[in-house]
Amino acid sequence: MNSKALQIGLAGLGTVGTGVYETLCRNNDLLQARTGIPYAVKRVAVRDIHRKRDVEIDPALLTDNWRELVEDPEIDIVIELIGGTDEAHELVKAALNAHKPVVTGNKALLAEYGGELFRLSAETSTPLYFEASCGGGIPIIQSLQNSLVCNHVRRITGIINGTSNYILSSMERKGISYREALDAAQRKGYAEADPTLDVNGWDAAHKALILAMLAYGTPLSPESIAVYGIERVTPVDFHFARELGYNIKLLMVIRHHEESDALELRVQPSFVSRHHMLSNVYGVFNAIAVHGDIVGETIFYGRGAGKNPTASAVLGDVMLAMRERRHPEYHSGFHPYTKQLSLMPLEDTVTPYYVRFQVSDTPGIIATIATELAKFDIGISATMSRGHEDVEETCDLVFLLHACPWGRLCRALAELGERPGIAPHPAVFRIETLNEEA
Amino acid sequence: MNSKALQIGLAGLGTVGTGVYETLCRNNDLLQARTGIPYAVKRVAVRDIHRKRDVEIDPALLTDNWRELVEDPEIDIVIELIGGTDEAHELVKAALNAHKPVVTGNKALLAEYGGELFRLSAETSTPLYFEASCGGGIPIIQSLQNSLVCNHVRRITGIINGTSNYILSSMERKGISYREALDAAQRKGYAEADPTLDVNGWDAAHKALILAMLAYGTPLSPESIAVYGIERVTPVDFHFARELGYNIKLLMVIRHHEESDALELRVQPSFVSRHHMLSNVYGVFNAIAVHGDIVGETIFYGRGAGKNPTASAVLGDVMLAMRERRHPEYHSGFHPYTKQLSLMPLEDTVTPYYVRFQVSDTPGIIATIATELAKFDIGISATMSRGHEDVEETCDLVFLLHACPWGRLCRALAELGERPGIAPHPAVFRIETLNEEA
Numbered sequence: 001m002n003s004k005a006l007q008i009g010l011a012g013l014g015t016v017g018t019g020v021y022e023t024l025c026r027n028n029d030l031l032q033a034r035t036g037i038p039y040a041v042k043r044v045a046v047r048d049i050h051r052k053r054d055v056e057i058d059p060a061l062l063t064d065n066w067r068e069l070v071e072d073p074e075i076d077i078v079i080e081l082i083g084g085t086d087e088a089h090e091l092v093k094a095a096l097n098a099h100k101p102v103v104t105g106n107k108a109l110l111a112e113y114g115g116e117l118f119r120l121s122a123e124t125s126t127p128l129y130f131e132a133s134c135g136g137g138i139p140i141i142q143s144l145q146n147s148l149v150c151n152h153v154r155r156i157t158g159i160i161n162g163t164s165n166y167i168l169s170s171m172e173r174k175g176i177s178y179r180e181a182l183d184a185a186q187r188k189g190y191a192e193a194d195p196t197l198d199v200n201g202w203d204a205a206h207k208a209l210i211l212a213m214l215a216y217g218t219p220l221s222p223e224s225i226a227v228y229g230i231e232r233v234t235p236v237d238f239h240f241a242r243e244l245g246y247n248i249k250l251l252m253v254i255r256h257h258e259e260s261d262a263l264e265l266r267v268q269p270s271f272v273s274r275h276h277m278l279s280n281v282y283g284v285f286n287a288i289a290v291h292g293d294i295v296g297e298t299i300f301y302g303r304g305a306g307k308n309p310t311a312s313a314v315l316g317d318v319m320l321a322m323r324e325r326r327h328p329e330y331h332s333g334f335h336p337y338t339k340q341l342s343l344m345p346l347e348d349t350v351t352p353y354y355v356r357f358q359v360s361d362t363p364g365i366i367a368t369i370a371t372e373l374a375k376f377d378i379g380i381s382a383t384m385s386r387g388h389e390d391v392e393e394t395c396d397l398v399f400l401l402h403a404c405p406w407g408r409l410c411r412a413l414a415e416l417g418e419r420p421g422i423a424p425h426p427a428v429f430r431i432e433t434l435n436e437e438a
Numbered sequence: 439m440n441s442k443a444l445q446i447g448l449a450g451l452g453t454v455g456t457g458v459y460e461t462l463c464r465n466n467d468l469l470q471a472r473t474g475i476p477y478a479v480k481r482v483a484v485r486d487i488h489r490k491r492d493v494e495i496d497p498a499l500l501t502d503n504w505r506e507l508v509e510d511p512e513i514d515i516v517i518e519l520i521g522g523t524d525e526a527h528e529l530v531k532a533a534l535n536a537h538k539p540v541v542t543g544n545k546a547l548l549a550e551y552g553g554e555l556f557r558l559s560a561e562t563s564t565p566l567y568f569e570a571s572c573g574g575g576i577p578i579i580q581s582l583q584n585s586l587v588c589n590h591v592r593r594i595t596g597i598i599n600g601t602s603n604y605i606l607s608s609m610e611r612k613g614i615s616y617r618e619a620l621d622a623a624q625r626k627g628y629a630e631a632d633p634t635l636d637v638n639g640w641d642a643a644h645k646a647l648i649l650a651m652l653a654y655g656t657p658l659s660p661e662s663i664a665v666y667g668i669e670r671v672t673p674v675d676f677h678f679a680r681e682l683g684y685n686i687k688l689l690m691v692i693r694h695h696e697e698s699d700a701l702e703l704r705v706q707p708s709f710v711s712r713h714h715m716l717s718n719v720y721g722v723f724n725a726i727a728v729h730g731d732i733v734g735e736t737i738f739y740g741r742g743a744g745k746n747p748t749a750s751a752v753l754g755d756v757m758l759a760m761r762e763r764r765h766p767e768y769h770s771g772f773h774p775y776t777k778q779l780s781l782m783p784l785e786d787t788v789t790p791y792y793v794r795f796q797v798s799d800t801p802g803i804i805a806t807i808a809t810e811l812a813k814f815d816i817g818i819s820a821t822m823s824r825g826h827e828d829v830e831e832t833c834d835l836v837f838l839l840h841a842c843p844w845g846r847l848c849r850a851l852a853e854l855g856e857r858p859g860i861a862p863h864p865a866v867f868r869i870e871t872l873n874e875e876a
Contacts, residue, residue, distance in 0.1 A: 023732050027588050033655065034587055131585060137733035139577070139585030146584075147569060147577030147754035149472055150465050217471065277718055277739065285735075294461050295575035295740065295750035297723075301715065302736035312733035316585035 005038040006322050009069030009100075011045040011091055012081030013062075016105055016132070018055045019311030020079065020318075031315075037322050042075055043068055045082070070094045077321050079314060080104040085112050092117055096126045101325055103317040105132030105310055111206035115219025127324060129317035134207040135160055137309030138302040139316065140288050144214050151292025153215040156254040157434060160207045162284035162304045163198035164230050164250045166190045168269075169282045172238050172247060178231060190284060200229035201250060201267040208252040211288075212265055215254065218341050226266040226346035233269055237356060237427055240384060240398050244354075246271040247279035251432055253349075262344040271354050271431040277301075278434060289434065347407025352381070352431040355413070357397045358388065358423040365397065365421055372419075376412040378404045400431070443476040444760050447507030447538075449483040449529055450519030451500075454543055454570070456493045457749030458517065458756075469753075475760050480513055481506055483520070508532040515759050517752060518542040523550050530555055534564045539763055541755040543570030543748055549644035553657025565762060567755035572645040573598055575747030576740040577754065578726050582652050589730025591653040594692040595872060598645045600722035600743045601636035602668050602688045604628045606707075607720045610676050610685060616669060628722055638667035639688060639705040646690040649726075650703055653692065656779050664704040664784035671707055675794060675865055678822060678836050682792070684709040685717035689870055691787075700782035709792050709869045715739075716872060727872065785845025790819070790869040792838055793851070796826065796861040799833045803859055807837065810857075814850040816842045838869070 008024075010017060024031070024041060032038065044057065045066035063069075066087065069078050078095040080102055082088050088109050095102045096117070104110070110117065110133050121128040131141040135158075144153070159165050163185060170181040182199065185191035197203040205227045209220050230250050241248050249272050255264040272279040277299055281287040286304030291297050303309035359365045370380060379402035388394035401409070409428070417424030446462075448455060462469070462479060470476065482495065483504040501507075504525065507516050516533040518540055520526050526547050533540045534555070542548070548555065548571050559566040569579040573596075582591070597603050601623060608619040620637065623629035635641040643665045647658050668688050679686050687710050693702040710717040715737055719725040724742030729735050741747035797803045808818060817840030826832035839847070847866070855862030 019732075023588055027590065027732070030590060031588055137730075138736060139581045142585045143577045143581065146758055147580045148750065149757045150461055150469055150750055150753035152465065152468060275718075277715060280713075280715055280718060292575075292750065294457075294465070294746045294753075296744075296747055298576060298738070298740035300736070300738060303734045306734075308732045309734055312586065312588055312730065315588035315732075319587045320584055 005040045006076045006325070007040055007042040007074050008318065009043050009045070009072065009075040009078045010041055010081070011066045011069055011079060012083065013044055013046045013053065013055070013057070014081065014083070015307045016310045016314065017081040018053075019307035020081065020314050021057060022055055023308070023311050023315060031319065035319050035322065037319075039322060043072065045069055066091050067094070070098050070100065075100065076325060077318060078102050079318065080106060081314070083108075085109050089113055092128070093120060096120050096124050096128065099124055099126045101127045101129065101321045103129045103132075103314055103321055105130070105314055107133040107203070107206040107210060111209045111222060114210060114213050115221070118213070118219070127321060129321055130210065131317045132310050132313035134210050135286050135288055135300070136162075136302065136304040136306060137312045138286060138288065138300045138304065139313070140211070140300050141214065142316065142320070143300065144211070144290070148290065148292055148295060148298070151294045152256070153290065153292055154256055155291040156211050156215060156252070156288060157278070157432065158252050158286065158288035159249050159278060159281050160252050160286050160288060160304060161198055161204040161250060162286060163191045163195060164201070164204070165281065165286070166284050167199070168230060168233065168248055168250065171233065171235060175235050175238070177235060178233055199231055201227040204250060204252050204267045208254055208265065208267060212254045212263065216256065216263060216341055220265070224265055224343050226268070228268045230269050232427060234427065236386070236389070236396050237429065239386070240354070240356065241271055243384065244271075244400065245274050246431070247274055248272075248429065249278060249281070251278075253432070256341070257344060260344070261341055263341045264344045264349050266346055266349065268430050271429045272434065276434050345407075347405060347410070349406050350403050352403045352433070353401040353409060354429040354431055355399045355401060356427040357399070357416070358426070359395050359397045360421040361387070361393045361395045362421060368419055369397075369399065369416060369422070372416050373399070373401070373412055376408055378402070378409060378412055443478045444514045444763070445480040445512050446477055446756065447481050447483070447510065447513040447516045448479055448519070449504045449507055449517060450521065451482055451484045451491065451493070451495070452519065452521070453745045454748045454752065455519040456491075457745035458519065458752050459495060460493055461746070461749050461753060469757065473757050473760065475757075477760060481510065483507055504529050505532070508536050508538065513538065514763060515756060516540050517756065518544060519752070521546070523547050527551055530566070531558060534558050534562050534566065537562055537564050539565045539567065539759045541567040541570075541752055541759055543568070543752055545571040545641070545644040545648060549647045549660060552648060552651050553659065556651070556657070565759060567759055568648065569755045570748050570751035572648050573724050573726055573738070574600075574740065574742040574744060575750045576724060576726065576738045576742065577751070578649070578738050579652065580754065580758070581738065582649070582728070586728065586730055586733060586736070589732045590694070591728065591730055592694055593729040594649050594653060594690070594726060595716070595870065596690050596724065596726035597687050597716060597719050598690055598724050598726060598742055599636055599642040599688060600724060600741075601629045601633060602639070602642070603719065603724070604722050605637070606668060606671065606686055606688065609671065609673060613673050613676070615673060616671055637669055639665040642688060642690050642705045646692055646703065646705060650692045650701065654694065654701060654779055658703070662703055662781050664706070666706045668707050670865060672865065674824075674827070674834050675867065677824070678792070678794065678834075679709055681822065682709075682838065683712050684869070685712055686710075686867065687716060687719070689716075691870070694779070695782060698782070699779055701779045702782045702787050704784055704787065706868050709867045710872065714872050783845075785843060785848070787844050788841050790839060790841045790871070791847060792836065792867040792869060794865040795835045795837070795854070796864070797833050797835045798859040799825070799831045800859060803835065806857055807835075807854060807860070810854050811837070811839070811850055814846055816840070816847060816850055
């Protein structure tokens with residue numbers, strides 16, 4: 001076996017890049033013993049080579065020109081950790097065109113350009129690895145590609161954004177408001193100064209797109225997914241959720257409807273039964289439940305973000321890339337199906353619901369709401385109410401509704417928003433049963 | 439790329455063998471689309487070629503001589519699903535010596551002969567795949583070998599025997615005795631007619647040995663592991679567990695003690711906090727928690743046994759074997775460390791404990807026990823008691839003890855067993871905290 005060391009080009013020395021570099025050094029003996037492949041980091045591309053860094057790194061390794069990594073014939077593998085969708089896009093394309101396998105953690109890049117990049121990977125017979133783009137250290141990508149390869153994926157659901165889960169966990173455990181929970185998360189470093197993509201659901205949505213592309217072998221783009229965030233969740237909703245035996249989570253839902261060959265693809269705050277493992281995923285942890293037709297239900301849990309967990313995922317790919325590099329046709333990669341899935345419009349997706357109206361505390365409101373829902377053929381399984389904490393003579397009125405299509409519910413709620421005594425824009429949560437039948 | 443179909447030799451057409459064969463046929467289009475590799479099952483070895491079978495299979499494929507699979511130069515990959523440690527041992531050795539990659543699900547074989555077979559695999563440069571030997575459909579083996587490759591494994595704990603977990607789940611939910619729960623499990627097909635290896639902990643122990651060998655790259659054998667089963671668990675213990683905020687699970691524990699470079703390796707019924715995900719693993723489901731130094735805590739959950747879940751694991755390996763077959767040096771396989779781990783004797787392993795004494799209902803017993811424990815320097819965190827359900831003037835007396843070594847506890851309990859009013863052989867459960875610090 002060729003014992004010449006494989007040369008790694010690392011683009012990006014931010015948080016994850018630092019974790020990757022440190023681990024390659026610190027756990028070098030372990031990696032050598034386990035893989036039998038000598039490696040070296042030949043070049044590290046950064047934005048600013050003079051910037052003071054926490055990590056100890058030989059300045060001679062640094063360059064501020066990522067093109068060096070692609071153009072150096074000695075570099076065997078490129079790790080893309082610069083982030084963003086501009087230069088990273090150029091870098092990945094250039095590396096693939098130069099037949100250098102790429103390991104990336106860039107979810108935004110793949111959500112936007114995944115179809116194009118996977119196609120380029122196939123055309124150039126150059127593997128593109130992306131474990132770190134989704135679920136941090138959780139080995140979901142490799143599991144879907146390899147271990148679970150014989151399964152039709154019926155459903156993938158999960159909690160895949162740590163910041164929003166941390167905020168919801170705080171709200172649940174401390175009874176505080178969304179704003180208070182976000183502020184605390186920012187102070188502790190669990191939310192960024194600009195937390196938009198985490199709290200509006202789009203970080204989770206990018207990851208969902210990647211998982212769906214992998215599971216169904218079909219190119220998707222951000223237009224394909226319906227996305228709601230957690231900004232409107234209130235402590236009152238947690239109160240009712242607890243009373244009813246649920247917890248509140250921001251859930252990604254990917255579900256293949258066999259009879260229509262349609263793909264349901266959405267991110268929405270949801271009620272999850274306390275008996276289900278997903279309701280016990282706290283703080284920055286993530287969990288992804290995959291239901292395959294042969295394996296049944298599997299759940300993967302772990303840290304979905306952070307320097308070292310993400311570095312672990314990058315290195316799992318790097319080691320695989322090093323082993324597969326001479327025989328890229330053996331990389332499982334991304335093989336598009338010939339099947340043409342259609343996307344199920346959000347309005348056609350069906351679940352039960354929790355709806356909380358803010359109403360004036362007068363008789364007849366429940367009758368009004370129940371009558372209107374009946375006109376739309378929406379069944380009611382329970383109601384609960386509680387005097388509003390802040391507004392006099394006002395009530396929080398909760399309806400638990402039997403399963404019906406989202407579009408129908410929205411039309412009914414739009415009608416009800418016109419009625420006296422009922423505030424428009426009630427809080428709505430999907431209730432995810434997540435049972436074995438997918 | 440060579441488009442000649444890869445020829446599979448399948449040894450064994452029992453439950454899992456049938457699942458494998460059926461899935462290869464049924465999900466053939468999916469597998470072809472995802473892997474791009476044509477395959478065919480060339481020969482199937484069974485014990486009795488005339489036996490009536492549920493699966494539809496061309497009788498011309500069958501042989502009652504597994505040696506045909508090894509000796510046929512056209513067969514590229516051998517799947518060993520005949521079970522047992524005699525013929526299966528011969529078959530795997532012969533296949534590896536013939537440079538045919540082997541996919542097995544045989545935990546007993548690997549627990550007994552794993553060291554020898556992994557060594558032979560390395561010597562012949564022929565991969566040995568074994569995802570299905572441990573955790574059914576859960577992709578734990580591939581995850582440890584690939585995605586988690588950069589991690590020192592600090593700890594692996596888990597519930598890896600479905601039958602015993604099903605029995606404990608029934609006892610917990612229905613308040614029934616061990617015997618009643620076992621009978622019900624057998625009637626429903628969740629326990630075998632001879633359930634010995636499931637209930638005495640040895641099935642879990644075999645799997646723990648395989649995981650430990652993989653994680654630490656060191657050969658192990660059944661003498662290496664301390665094993666206790668669930669036969670002595672009673673409804674009273676579930677009562678107290680619930681009161682104290684715990685659940686009872688048969689836990690495998692693999693823990694690397696860095697300072698002594700010693701490996702703790704055991705299977706024991708344990709109390710697990712209700713807040714921990716492992717306490718919510720019910721019925722025949724399994725879950726394995728891996729703590730790596732870089733990735734942190736990860737948990738894998740799914741069906742640990744059964745025709746299709748196990749077939750899914752076999753096929754994940756078969757597809758990998760087909761891709762790697764021309765370049766076996768790229769198989770991650772099993773690379774022994776040079777590190778020489780020592781085994782930590784059970785008596786040196788440390789946890790807190792739940793101990794339930796059966797005592798006569800007279801004053802002074804708690805004082806007696808507390809005094810004796812103090813002599814052994816064993817701290818008490820709580821006591822509880824309840825009148826015995828069946829025996830008059832007798833009490834179940836529970837002590838929750840602070841962490842101390844198992845050996846010291848056993849010596850203290852042996853002393854106490856000699857005292858009047860205290861029945862010998864109290865129930866003892868380890869309390870596993872399973873926190874983030876491993």
